[in-house]
Amino acid sequence: MKLKIALFGIAKEIVGSSQLELEAPERQSVADLIAQLRAQYPALNALTSFAVAVNSEYAPEDYCLRENDEIALIPPVSGG
Amino acid sequence: MKLKIALFGIAKEIVGSSQLELEAPERQSVADLIAQLRAQYPALNALTSFAVAVNSEYAPEDYCLRENDEIALIPPVSGG
């Protein structure tokens, strides 16, 4: 399936784009997606942390992604 | 010596005036003044507490009053 991933802040700078399209196996987990991104963009490993959001909620690592999910990479937030 | 005592809030209502003039012995203490006022105006005994201020500071009970002190009776405060 095809996943679209929105990127923000330093993650957008690391990837060089505000959106990423990835080909992923059906029912790929959040943990797998994170591993795939870490391998593809090693600079992500230097971040304090990063999370994945699905449909505006923080997703647990064992969540299985679906093609129409609104996925975003969330580097360490610093609002306020 | 003659003492002038400013009254506020419920103390003013109890005494029926915003200022009281008392004849007091030289070097009367705050504790003595309080005792004198409690005897003269028993309704003061029903208050949660009351303090005496001298020159805008809370005065300790053993402070000896002077004729030119600016004295005030401070019933329980309720500002804010």
Add this chain to the structure above:
Amino acid sequence: MNIHLTDQPIDVAAVLASVQDEGAGAVNTFIGTVRNQSTGRRVVRLDYEAYDAMAVHQMRRVAEQAREKWPMLCQVAIIHRKGRLEIGDVAVVVAVSTPHRADSFAACQYIIDTIKQVVPIWKKEEYEDGSVWVAAHP
């Protein structure tokens, strides 16, 4: 320090402006307003009486004590109203600015808590059927 006792409505925006500071990242403000009820009784309005000179002196002291406890405090404002107030009117505003936020909360809360203990201001609540000097009796 912006410390005042006033019988005029408090301009909250002006109080906030008075604690602006380029070195401050945090402003905490407490606003005390007149509620429509108190201990279950319907309040119609309030009258605040103050021992003016001592009240201002004590407010200033509380601000100085806060500065000793929180030396990083940038600006402090304490404005207290006196006279007759209606429901919703602002009775007191405390505003502090600090570099970081936790200090702004702690200092502002210390100031309002201490004001309520030491500043000689008395509140008389007026109900439809009487009135009470708040806290006067146990």
Add this chain to the structure above:
Amino acid sequence: MNIHLTDQPIDVAAVLASVQDEGAGAVNTFIGTVRNQSTGRRVVRLDYEAYDAMAVHQMRRVAEQAREKWPMLCQVAIIHRKGRLEIGDVAVVVAVSTPHRADSFAACQYIIDTIKQVVPIWKKEEYEDGSVWVAAHP
């Protein structure tokens, strides 16, 4: 609830007006502003980037959580700015009203502390000689 993300200057007076409540005797407000320095470096300006939909959703959630923890909460406002900000500009305003003051401090502090943990907004500090995404790296 008055929850917004905006690229326009925040009107603090309007935020305060939005939490007025006749049953509330206490309003606590936290205002986060842009400081002229950060970790010892001189800040020239800030850029805030937000994941808009999720940011608003998470701000709303934080407000709902506060309401669960403080059921007496009368009104809540959370306004966060995004885009380019200069020194002294207001980045965030949280305002809550409650019947009594201790709850207003606790609820307001909970909200701003939680916002800083969960709301997807990112701050880039611009210095004279570079820029840094705050908190990105250990």
